[in-house]
Amino acid sequence: MPMNWKTGGLLLGLVFFLAVLLVKPIGVSTQFVILDGIIGDAVNAELVTQTEEGYTSTNAYLAKSGGKYAKSVANPLNYSFVFVLAMALGGFVSMRLRGGLDAVERSVPALWRANFGESPALRYGAVFLGGFIVLYGARLAGGCTSGHMMSGMMQTALSGYIFAAGAFLAAVPVSLILFKKEA
Amino acid sequence: MTSILLALVIGAAFGAVLDRVGASNPNYIGKMLNLTNLNLAKSIMLAIGTGSVLMFGGQMLGLVDVGHMSVKAAYIGVFIGGLMLGAGWALAGYCPGTGVVAAASGRKDALFFIAGGLFGAAAYMLTYPSWKASGLLDSVAGGKVTLGAVPGGKFDGLTALPGDLLGLLLGAVFIVVAFALPERIIGTGPVTQPAE
Numbered sequence: 056m057p058m059n060w061k062t063g064g065l066l067l068g069l070v071f072f073l074a075v076l077l078v079k080p081i082g083v084s085t086q087f088v089i090l091d092g093i094i095g096d097a098v099n100a101e102l103v104t105q106t107e108e109g110y111t112s113t114n115a116y117l118a119k120s121g122g123k124y125a126k127s128v129a130n131p132l133n134y135s136f137v138f139v140l141a142m143a144l145g146g147f148v149s150m151r152l153r154g155g156l157d158a159v160e161r162s163v164p165a166l167w168r169a170n171f172g173e174s175p176a177l178r179y180g181a182v183f184l185g186g187f188i189v190l191y192g193a194r195l196a197g198g199c200t201s202g203h204m205m206s207g208m209m210q211t212a213l214s215g216y217i218f219a220a221g222a223f224l225a226a227v228p229v230s231l232i233l234f235k236k237e238a
Numbered sequence: 239m240t241s242i243l244l245a246l247v248i249g250a251a252f253g254a255v256l257d258r259v260g261a262s263n264p265n266y267i268g269k270m271l272n273l274t275n276l277n278l279a280k281s282i283m284l285a286i287g288t289g290s291v292l293m294f295g296g297q298m299l300g301l302v303d304v305g306h307m308s309v310k311a312a313y314i315g316v317f318i319g320g321l322m323l324g325a326g327w328a329l330a331g332y333c334p335g336t337g338v339v340a341a342a343s344g345r346k347d348a349l350f351f352i353a354g355g356l357f358g359a360a361a362y363m364l365t366y367p368s369w370k371a372s373g374l375l376d377s378v379a380g381g382k383v384t385l386g387a388v389p390g391g392k393f394d395g396l397t398a399l400p401g402d403l404l405g406l407l408l409g410a411v412f413i414v415v416a417f418a419l420p421e422r423i424i425g426t427g428p429v430t431q432p433a434e
Contacts, residue, residue, distance in 0.1 A: 057258060057259055057260030057263070057266065057277070057278075058258045058259065060259070060277040060278070060280045060281040060284070060416075061280075061281075061284065063255065063258055063259035063260075063281040063285075064259070064280065064281035064282070064283070064284025064285045064288065064416060065284065065285070065288055066255045066258070066259075066285075067255050067256075067259055067281060067282070067284075067285035067288075068284060068285035068286070068287065068288025068289045068292070069288065069289075069292075070248065070251050070252050070255055070285075071285060071286070071288075071289035071293075072288070072289045072292040072293055072296075073248055073251070074248050074252075075289070075293050075302070075306050075307065076292075076293070076296065076302055076303075076306070077244055077248065078241065078244055078245075078248070078306070079306055079308050080306075080307070080308050081248075081252060081335075083334045083335035083338070084334040084335075084359070086334075087334060087355050087356055087358075087359040088359045088362075088363060090356060091356055091359050091360045091363060094356075095360075114363055114364075115366055115367050115370070116362070116363040116366040117363065119366075132242065133241075134241045134242065134244070134245045135245070137242050137245035137246060137249065138245040138248065138249035138252075139249065139335075139338060140249070141245055141246045141247075141248075141249025141250045141252075141253065142249045142250070142252055142253035142256070142335060142338055142339055142342075143253060143338050143339065143341070143342035144246075144249075144250050144253065144342065145249065145250035145251060145252060145253025145254035145255075145256075145257070145339070146253040146254065146256065146257045146262060146338070146339030146340070146342040146343045147253075147342040147343060147344075148250070148254065149253070149254035149257040149258060149343070150257055150342075150343035150344060155344055156343070156344050156345065160345075161344050161345055161346050161347075162345075162346045162347055163347065164263070164264045164265050164268075164331065164345075164347070165265050166264065166265040166268040166269065166331075167264070167268075167331075175346075175347075178347050179346075179347055179350040180350075181329055181330065182329075182330045182331075182332070182347045182348070182350045182351045182354065183350040183351070183353060183354035184326075184329065184330075184354060185326040185327070185329040185330025185331075185332065185351060185354065186326065186330060186332070186337065186350065186351035186352060186353065186354025186355035186357075186358060187326070187354040187355065187357050187358035187361070188322050188323070188325055188326030188329070188354075188358060189322070189323050189326035189327055189330065189332070189333060189334065189337075189351075189354075189355060189358065190334060190354070190355035190356070190357075190358035190359040190362070191319075191322060191358040191359070191361055191362050192318075192319040192320065192321070192322025192323035192324075192325075192326060192358075193319060193323050193333075193334055193359075194319070194358075194359055194362035194363075195315045195318060195319030195322065195362060195369065196315060196316045196317075196318070196319025196320050196322075196323065197310050197311065197313075197315070197316060197319070198310050199323060199333055199334045199335065200323070200327070200333040200334070200335065200336075201333075201334070201335045202310065203310060203316070203320070205282070205285065205286055205289075206308075207309070207310060208286050208290075208412075209286050209289040209290045209293065209409075210290075210293070210307050210308075210309055210384060210405070211290070211384045211385040211386065211388075211401065211404060211405050211408055212309040212310060212312075212382075212383070212384055212385075213312045213379060213380075213383050213384070213385060213396050214309070214310045214311060214312040214313075214316050214382075215310070216385075217312055217316045217317050217320065218316050218317070218319070218320040218323075219320070220317065220320065221316070221317040221318070221319070221320020221321040221323075221324060222320040222321070222323050222324035222327065223324060224320075224321060224324065225320070225321040225322070225323075225324030225325040225328070226271045226324035226325065226327050226328040227271055227272075227273065227324075227328070229271075229324070229325050229328035229329060230268060230271035230272040230273075230328040231271075231272050231273070231424075233272075233328065233329065234268050234271075234272045235272075237269075237274055237425070238265060
């Protein structure tokens with residue numbers, strides 16, 4: 056059971072504030088591109104190359120904005136990439152400290168089971184598809200729930216509000232259609 | 239080196255708090271989005287409000303560097319991408335950050351989310367030139383703007399309102415709405431706590 060919403064909300068707000076106080080607002084989805092770039096560059100070393108001014112790529116997306124993504128691909132030990140690795144560490148430790156998940160829940164969560172049964176294959180397929188749409192959409196939007204919705208609206212960014220409107224306009228109807236039974 | 243240390247500390251704190259508020263639990267995301275348990279929405283709104291009040295308040299007191307703000311551009315693709323992310327978020331119960339946290343916390347389905355996400359991001363990287371050519375990535379309403387003009391900031395204001403005061407006010411609104419939101423909108427009875 057999650058912690059009280061007030062305590063949780065305050066702590067989460069404090070983390071957002073610390074991030075912008077000490078470094079910059081939190082964001083995650085770009086790092087999926089960086090990891091793709093790292094994998095792509097390992098397969099084909101021509102993908103990201105060093106130039107006199109910095110880095111560039113044969114992929115137009117990695118090369119955009121003066122090659123800043125290409126630079127991160129070439130130097131994965133940077134703030135934003137390590138940040139996401141550290142999130143995984145924080146999530147792992149936090150879950151260990153509260154005793155972990157049972158075996159069924161680890162593959163098929165309760166709300167999904169109540170509506171679609173216990174087949175892990177169905178769940179994994181749906182989640183894979185969901186992940187594809189989420190990251191395609193996040194990159195098209197230029198950010199995700201963290202960067203646009205939380206960090207964006209916190210800073211009163213117009214783009215954050217536009218993103219949140221789109222996200223909830225789709226998410227609520229889809230959820231109402233998919234998850235009719237409560238768990 | 240300092241920046242890597244900060245990434246480790248703030249990133250780990252963010253991951254741990256996402257786990258504790260239930261944001262990386264797909265049951266909890268599903269119950270928020272099908273409007274049967276809004277406690278997570280209340281947490282998130284309180285967090286945005288708290289962050290906003292601290293940041294803008296700190297700026298006004300001269301304790302927070304306005305230069306740390308980073309505002310993303312507004313363009314039509316933000317809305318289209320938002321719709322896509324919303325649909326996938328509802329289906330999977332994960333978004334990019336919470337998917338990573340969930341996988342690390344032992345959820346096997348979240349590994350499939352990350353795999354799908356890597357393919358989705360790669361698909362965008364390959365199709366980016368068509369989006370660029372379509373004009374849907376061109377800035378609208380001034381692009382990288384905040385709702386008001388923040389004193390000393392790099393970004394223009396959508397309106398001429400004082401951006402720091404507006405930020406404080408909107409932060410307060412988020413906090414009030416967090417408290418005012420009911421625990422559930424659809425259905426009756428006490429909210430059910432999602433299984434772990």
